Amino acid sequence: MMRPFLLRPRWAALWVFLLLGGALLFWQQSAAQTATETGRMALVTAIDGPIGPATARQVADALAAAHERRAALVILTLNTPGGLSDSMRTIISAILASDIPVIGYVAPPGARAASAGTYILYATSLAAMAPGTNLGAATPIQIGGIPGLPGSEEKPAPKGSGDTLERKIVSDAVAFIRALAELRGRNADWAEKAVREAASLSAQQALAAHVVELVVPDLPGLLAAADGRTVETAHGKQVLHTRGLQIESFEPGFMTRLLGVIANPQIAFVLMLIGIYGLIFEFANPGTIGPGVIGAIALVLGLFALNQLPLDYAGLALVLLGLGLMVAEAFAQTFGVLALGGLAAFVFGAAMLFNSNSPEFRLSWTLIAGTALFSAAFFVFLIGYVWRAHRRPVVTGREDMEGATARVTEWADGEGAVWVHGERWQARGPRALAVGDSVRVTALEGLTLIVTETTPGRDPQKG
Numbered sequence: 272m273m274r275p276f277l278l279r280p281r282w283a284a285l286w287v288f289l290l291l292g293g294a295l296l297f298w299q300q301s302a303a304q305t306a307t308e309t310g311r312m313a314l315v316t317a318i319d320g321p322i323g324p325a326t327a328r329q330v331a332d333a334l335a336a337a338h339e340r341r342a343a344l345v346i347l348t349l350n351t352p353g354g355l356s357d358s359m360r361t362i363i364s365a366i367l368a369s370d371i372p373v374i375g376y377v378a379p380p381g382a383r384a385a386s387a388g389t390y391i392l393y394a395t396s397l398a399a400m401a402p403g404t405n406l407g408a409a410t411p412i413q414i415g416g417i418p419g420l421p422g423s424e425e426k427p428a429p430k431g432s433g434d435t436l437e438r439k440i441v442s443d444a445v446a447f448i449r450a451l452a453e454l455r456g457r458n459a460d461w462a463e464k465a466v467r468e469a470a471s472l473s474a475q476q477a478l479a480a481h482v483v484e485l486v487v488p489d490l491p492g493l494l495a496a497a498d499g500r501t502v503e504t505a506h507g508k509q510v511l512h513t514r515g516l517q518i519e520s521f522e523p524g525f526m527t528r529l530l531g532v533i534a535n536p537q538i539a540f541v542l543m544l545i546g547i548y549g550l551i552f553e554f555a556n557p558g559t560i561g562p563g564v565i566g567a568i569a570l571v572l573g574l575f576a577l578n579q580l581p582l583d584y585a586g587l588a589l590v591l592l593g594l595g596l597m598v599a600e601a602f603a604q605t606f607g608v609l610a611l612g613g614l615a616a617f618v619f620g621a622a623m624l625f626n627s628n629s630p631e632f633r634l635s636w637t638l639i640a641g642t643a644l645f646s647a648a649f650f651v652f653l654i655g656y657v658w659r660a661h662r663r664p665v666v667t668g669r670e671d672m673e674g675a676t677a678r679v680t681e682w683a684d685g686e687g688a689v690w691v692h693g694e695r696w697q698a699r700g701p702r703a704l705a706v707g708d709s710v711r712v713t714a715l716e717g718l719t720l721i722v723t724e725t726t727p728g729r730d731p732q733k734g
Contacts, residue, residue, distance in 0.1 A: 313345070316348070322362070323580075325579075327365075332523065347373060347374070348710065349392060353387065359387035375399065381403055404473075409469070540573070542573030547566070548566065618639060622636075689722060711723075
């Protein structure tokens, strides 16, 4: 009696192999799930680039994910030149409210935690740096007018400045960073120096000055060095057990990445202009559809991004006024008066549009100049051309035929044929008309012209 082929020795070895592989895979998944459920995982998210609304959302999402996954701690790797004060304070509030320890780590080598990054590092439960990194220069930057114009240079507020507003802003920043330093037991005097004098430190200097607790080359080294340390969280003191933790990266979601792209002031500004251009072109030339659809989408995205940024509404009003004046020039033809006024309003409004101390969140003069010239050309020439095209007399159809002059070629009892625009038409009109009379078309009924007598015997059209 023959055995089934699946029970033959070579097939039995395959079954054993598959069963062992399945058991190993199940064991690995169970181990990973158990590690997550018991908090044996460190969640790492990177703050790379200027700090803005997208960064604040990313940190909040990372902390929420850490709670869901029961992570033992969260590691923020920092490499930032600074950013928006409001976003920085949102991030710091989330860190201070977290019952999961948050480690700030300036990495990789060559990275920096400047300006707002210094405040965030001071707020973390444990501060660490990689060799070859630096932090500091946390002075609020004040703007004495429109950036880039003479007399409006950016400058750090010096200690003892006589400007009242400047001193208030610096004093507030000093009090904030000292409060963070005292909460975490770090060097508060140097923190004040970083604000008042824009001081900076290398990694080893920061360690010696008790600004950070650790200098380590990589994440495994950080986990090993942090093991056994006692840190402060929102729920009080907690001892870190970090040795052997799994390291998992947290990547921002689609909406956060989209916000990170469009919340760039340059992109948000261009999106807004594309939206306005598209809608104006659609209104000036109804039925094109495409510009209206693209313009509506771009305008919604642009307004969403502007809502996330520190918008100056006076600047926005000037930008819209400038665009409106340039549109008026296209229709009114004031020999450039409205266009020049609109151009000036647009430039000043764009320069004032974002109320931020951070250079990363202001419009560049190259973009302002380019969009101003493009806007002027767009409205004065393109929209003006469309408007003039709409005002040209109609040369086809009923509108063109009514009022035209024709010559009678056949006529009897108020009906006959006339020659108009090189064509022979059936016509009705006065009974007294004769061949060769000149008539004027007053209406069109179907394919029959209604005519009235002008000057008998005159032939206004030859051929």
